[in-house]
Amino acid sequence: MVTKEEVLEEYGLDQLEESRNVELNDEKLENGSKGALIKLAGQLRDRRNELNQMASERASKRDDLNAKTREQVDEAQEHREKRDELNEQVQEHKESRNELNAEANELFDEVEQRKQDLELSSGKSIDELKEEIEDLEFKQQTEVLSTEDERELIEKIEEKREQLAEKKGKVEQSGDLEELIEEAEEVRSEASTHHQKVTELADEAQEHHNQMIEAYREADEIRDEADEMHELFVEAQEAADRHHEDFVSVQKRLREMDKEEEQERKAEREEKMEEEREEAEEIYQKFKEGETLDTEDLMKLQKTGLL
Structure with missing residues (x-):
């Protein structure tokens, strides 16, 4: 919590020295x-002006x-x-992502069901069978084998070729399975795009949230300084007002004294x-x-209107 002394020092303002105030009491007045x-x-008057x-x-x-506080609050609000x-x-991208993921899950479930129906998911894939056949054929061509070993190798190759043909046949029977897989992957990819947007936008939203918190924090700090400065203003203004009231009282007393003096002078003149x-x-x-009058007596008569 900021103090008055810290605020005065930060903004280069003078302390209000009580010892410099002018005191007025009934005795003096x-x-x-x-x-x-x-x-x-x-x-x-001089002290009043100084305090004002x-x-x-x-x-x-x-x-x-206070203006800076409002600026910080406005920034926080932005x-x-x-x-x-x-x-x-x-939230919009989350909803789209979830809908697309649900759709992709349904499509992949349908793909798996079709594979199970066609037994495509059992055994080795077409690519795996092709690779194994190529390896066996390469071995047959490059290695010196006994008649028995070569016969067994040829049987294995034929067996793999039969498995490959069977697998290809089932794939051909599957109709639009590949298209279904491609559609499912496209939907999943679109869902991933929305998920990426969720991550990016959430990070950006968090950054604005952090900046909002910081702006509110700065606004609170400046508001505390403004409140302390207001108390310092009230302190100086109240002291100035008291000096003004005392100044007015003294001026009133001086006018009364002038009036009393005038009344005394008037009374003296009348007397x-x-x-x-x-x-x-x-x-x-x-x-x-x-009786004979001298010049001075005549002047006195003229002055009073008796002559």
């Missing part, structure tokens, strides 16, 4: 200064592995279909305007009472 939070947001890139690389490798096709042909209005009213009251 609620009580951290704006400057510290801005810095933290930058760190979270890592996740993307792992997802790409995973998809490549071998399966070819094997099944060849096995069908094997200042109230103070200026009160001062302007005092100046205006003095003006109505006939």
Whole structure:
């Protein structure tokens, strides 16, 4: 079983170093200064982007592995279909072979029956009798024999000739026996041809079966790597998502801080305007009472709209 470490090493990918992750807790989020939070947001963003890139690389490798798995499965399926096709042909040739062998057996049985009926299967064959006669005649012509030995030899030759004539006569009486034998041998030969095809096709089918098994084995190995790569992708993506969520939380806190600061500035402006209005009213009251105003007092009255 392949491990994550082996997959990372094989495909040249970096380990996800936990020590490089950026941590965010409630204390930092609620009580951290704006400057510290801005810095933290930058760190979270950079680590998030780095982890997203890592996740993307792992997802790409995973998809490549899944594609290779599908290729191996498709190849295995092709071998399966070819094997099944060849096995069908094997079965067809087996059926033809068996039918022909059965037919040949019937024909040879008929040949043997005819031979028995004609007694052709008993005694020596025509070729054997011819050979024996030739040997005896050669001995008669080449050897010096006594009168008695030569007489016995001549008798043997005559006896063999009578046996040969009898055998030939029976063969002539057999009619189409030779044709029947030839037909039986032809049918047996055709059956042998089908048997040879059975052997050849069965060997080819077995080869495709072996290649199918090998393709499925490779598919399983690649699928294991793809599964490990998917786990590595999930690991990086979950870390990236957490950093993104923390980044969003910090950004939200910074916006809240900006809003709080704006509200404080607004309150300060309103307070200042109230103070200026009160001062302007005092100046205006003095003006109505006939006091002389200097330039600065006049400008304050103009600013507040009292003049």
